Each structure stands twice: as C-alpha cells, then as structure tokens.
Amino acid sequence: MSEFGEKFTISNTENxxxxxxxxxxxxxxxxxxxxxxxxxxxxxxxxxxxxGELKGYTELLGEARQEALRRMIAEAESMGANAxxxxxFSTSSIAQGAAELFAYGTAVRVE
Amino acid sequence: xxxxxxxLAIQFSPVAFLLVLGLVAGTILxxxxxxxxxxxxxxxxxxxxxxxxxxxxxxxxxxxxxxxxSVVVSLDYxxxxxxxxxxxxxxxxxxxxxxxxxxxxxxxxxxxxxxxxTGYDAIINVRLETSRIANANGSTTxxxxxxxxGTGLKLRNPLGNALPTEGA
Numbered sequence: 001m002s003e004f005g006e007k008f009t010i011s012n013t014e015n016x017x018x019x020x021x022x023x024x025x026x027x028x029x030x031x032x033x034x035x036x037x038x039x040x041x042x043x044x045x046x047x048x049x050x051x052g053e054l055k056g057y058t059e060l061l062g063e064a065r066q067e068a069l070r071r072m073i074a075e076a077e078s079m080g081a082n083a084x085x086x087x088x089f090s091t092s093s094i095a096q097g098a099a100e101l102f103a104y105g106t107a108v109r110v111e
Numbered sequence: 112x113x114x115x116x117x118x119l120a121i122q123f124s125p126v127a128f129l130l131v132l133g134l135v136a137g138t139i140l141x142x143x144x145x146x147x148x149x150x151x152x153x154x155x156x157x158x159x160x161x162x163x164x165x166x167x168x169x170x171x172x173x174x175x176x177x178x179x180x181s182v183v184v185s186l187d188y189x190x191x192x193x194x195x196x197x198x199x200x201x202x203x204x205x206x207x208x209x210x211x212x213x214x215x216x217x218x219x220x221x222x223x224x225x226x227x228x229t230g231y232d233a234i235i236n237v238r239l240e241t242s243r244i245a246n247a248n249g250s251t252t253x254x255x256x257x258x259x260x261g262t263g264l265k266l267r268n269p270l271g272n273a274l275p276t277e278g279a
Contacts, residue, residue, distance in 0.1 A: 010177040011262040013164055013236045018172035044185075044254070049129060050136040051187030051210075052144065053217070054254045057244055058183045061256055065179070087177055089260065091242040099244070 008073060009083040009110065016083055016110050025079040025107035030072030034064045035098040061101065065089065068103040081107035129188045137187025141209060148216050155223045157270070160234040160261060170233070171267035178234060178263040180221025183244055184214040185254035214257035215239060222259040231263030232270060 009016055036044075036057070044054045068089075076084050087105035094100050166172055186194065190206035197204045218239070226234050240258045 009175065011175050011236075012177060012238065012260060013175075013262045015165075017166050017170075017175050017235075017262070017264060048185050048191075048254075049133055049188045050140060051133065051185055051190065052137070052140045054183045054185055054244075057254055057256070058181060061183065061244075062181060065181070069177075089179075089240060089258065091240070091256065091258075093243065099242075 007082065008077070010069070010073065010087055010105070011083070011085055012087045012105075014086055016085060016108075019110045021083075021085070021108045021110050023081075023109040025076070025081050025109070027104060028072050028075040028079070028081075028084060028107045029102070029104040030068040030070065030075065031100055031102040032064050032067045032071070033094065033098055033100045034060060036060060041097070061091070061099070064099075064101040065103065068101045072103045072105060076105075076107035079107050081109055083108050083110045130192060131189075133188030133190065133192075137189060140187075141213065144213055144217075145209075148213060148220065151220050152216070155220065155227070158223050158227055158231075158233065159270070160219060160223060160226075160237045160259075162235075162237050164236045166233070166235055166264060170264065172264050173267045174265040175262050176229065176231070177260065178222050178226045178229065178231065179258065179260035180218045180223070180225060181256060181258040182214050182217045182221065183254040183256045184210055184217075186210055211241070211255070211257070214255060215259070218257040218259040222261065226263040229263060230265060232266040233264045234261040235264060237261035 011017075015021060044056055047054050072084060072087075084105040084107050087103060090102045092100050092102070186206060190210075194204050194206040197206070219237075222234065222237075238260055240260075242256045242258075244254045244256055
C-alpha cells in the first residue's frame with residue numbers, strides 16, 4: 001500500500017517499529033459496500049466449473065479494500081495524524097451479492 | 112438397448128460432461144498451481160513473514176508499512192458435487208482442504224510480492240483472514256477469499272543468512 005507515500009505510515013502493529021508515538025487521536029474507520037458486476041458474475045460462474053482463482057472477484061475486493069483504507073486515512077489526516085496503527089480488516093456479506101469491506105485502526109502522531 | 116435408459120442418459124449427459132470437465136481441468140489446474148506456489152515460496156524464502164507483533168530487538172528498523180495479499184478461489188464442478196454429497200453424511204471434506212491451502216499460500220505469496228516490490232526485508236504481525244463470497248442468487252458459494260496482511264519492515268542490516276535459502 002505504498003501509494004500513500006512516505007509521509008503517512010500505516011501498520012497493523014501496536015507501535016510503529018523504530019518510532020515513538022507522541023499523540024493518540026482515537027479510532028478511525030473506512031468502509032465501502034460493493035456489489036459484483038453482472039458480467040463478472042457470469043464469467044465467474046463459468047470459471048466456477050473448472051475451479052481455481054476467480055480473478056474478477058480478487059480485483060474487485062482488492063480495489064474495495066484500497067478504497068476503505070483511503071477513507072480511513074482521509075479521516076486520520078483530517079484529525080492531524082500522520083500514522084494509523086493497529087489496522088484491522090473485516091469483510092461481511094450484508095446482502096445477496098453485496099459485501100462490505102471495512103478497515104479500522106488508531107490514528108496517532110509519530111515523531 | 113432400453114429406450115428409457117437412452118433417454119435418461121441423454122438427459123443427464125450435460126451434467127456428466129460438466130463433472131468430467133471439472134474433474135480433469137480442475138485437477139490439472141490445481142496441480143499446476145501447487146507447482147507454481149512451491150517455486151515462488153522458494154524464491155521468497157529470504158523474506159520472512161512472521162506473526163510476532165514486535166520485531167526482534169536486534170533488527171534495526173528503518174521504515175514500515177502495511178502490506179496485504181488476497182485471492183478468491185473456488186472449487187471445480189466435480190469437487191463441488193462431491194463436497195455436496197459429503198456434507199449429507201458429514202465428516203472430513205477432502206475437496207475443500209487443498210483449496211483453502213492453495214488460497215492461503217497464494218495470499219501469503221502476494222503479500223510477500225508486494226513487500227518485496229516496496230523494498231521491505233521482512234513482514235511482522237501477519238494475520239490471515241477468510242471470508243465467503245456469495246453468488247448474486249445467494250444460494251451457492253461463488254468462492255472463498257483468503258487474505259494475508261502484515262507490517263512490512265525495511266531493515267538497516269539485511270537479514271543475510273539468518274534463514275536457509277535452499278533445501279527443504
């Protein structure tokens with residue numbers, strides 16, 4: 001997830017290794033709900049016959065997760081944080097064919 | 112030959128065709144995928160991915176960031192059929208075990224790939240997650256998503272020969 005650049009750090013550890021946390025801002029969250037494209041669904045249905053990776057779904061979920069992270073980071077930046085620690089992901093099927101991708105963590109300021 | 116039997120055979124031939132297709136193509140694809148996974152695992156052996164939440168004290172960390180890898184995999188038609196039968200009787204469902212294994216290893220490899228591309232030398236606090244992807248009609252499982260994520264570390268002193276790079 002290098003696209004967020006050098007100035008903003010995200011990690012799923014409790015601290016940023018090698019750096020000192022100076023301030024805590026609290027929880028930040030980001031989420032997105034996505035449904036599959038009907039065309040992709042049909043293609044995946046065909047791929048389901050022989051098994052293996054369903055690339056369309058992999059990409060869809062990967063993009064959705066990036067979007068959730070972006071929203072989480074936007075929230076953290078608006079608080080004045082320069083890092084998010086202890087990031088967790090969760091995925092839930094909220095309706096038929098739709099899934100929520102959710103990312104959350106603790107916004108902090110590191111030296 | 113009994114005409115009723117012929118009619119029955121014609122009626123079920125598409126299903127039989129799909130079962131054979133699933134069995135043959137699914138087995139070949141799975142074998143190829145496992146071979147590919149083994150090759151890439153050997154290549155990435157020098158980039159350790161561990162579940163400790165803190166780096167060992169002697170690692171001089173020079174930067175870090177989140178890395179993740181995920182894959183959605185599904186069973187072939189034959190295995191899905193076999194699993195559906197097995198679910199009636201209960202017990203170990205062998206069809207699913209290699210699927211989860213290859214998905215998880217693929218996810219870890221993709222995470223390592225991302226870490227290597229970003230310039231990280233190790234990954235700590237690795238977490239694995241599984242979620243089921245439902246079809247639009249909701250009745251059947253379209254696939255399973257396996258995901259791996261962790262914190263990639265850039266080290267000032269590369270790990271060097273801390274881990275064996277060949278063998279095993």
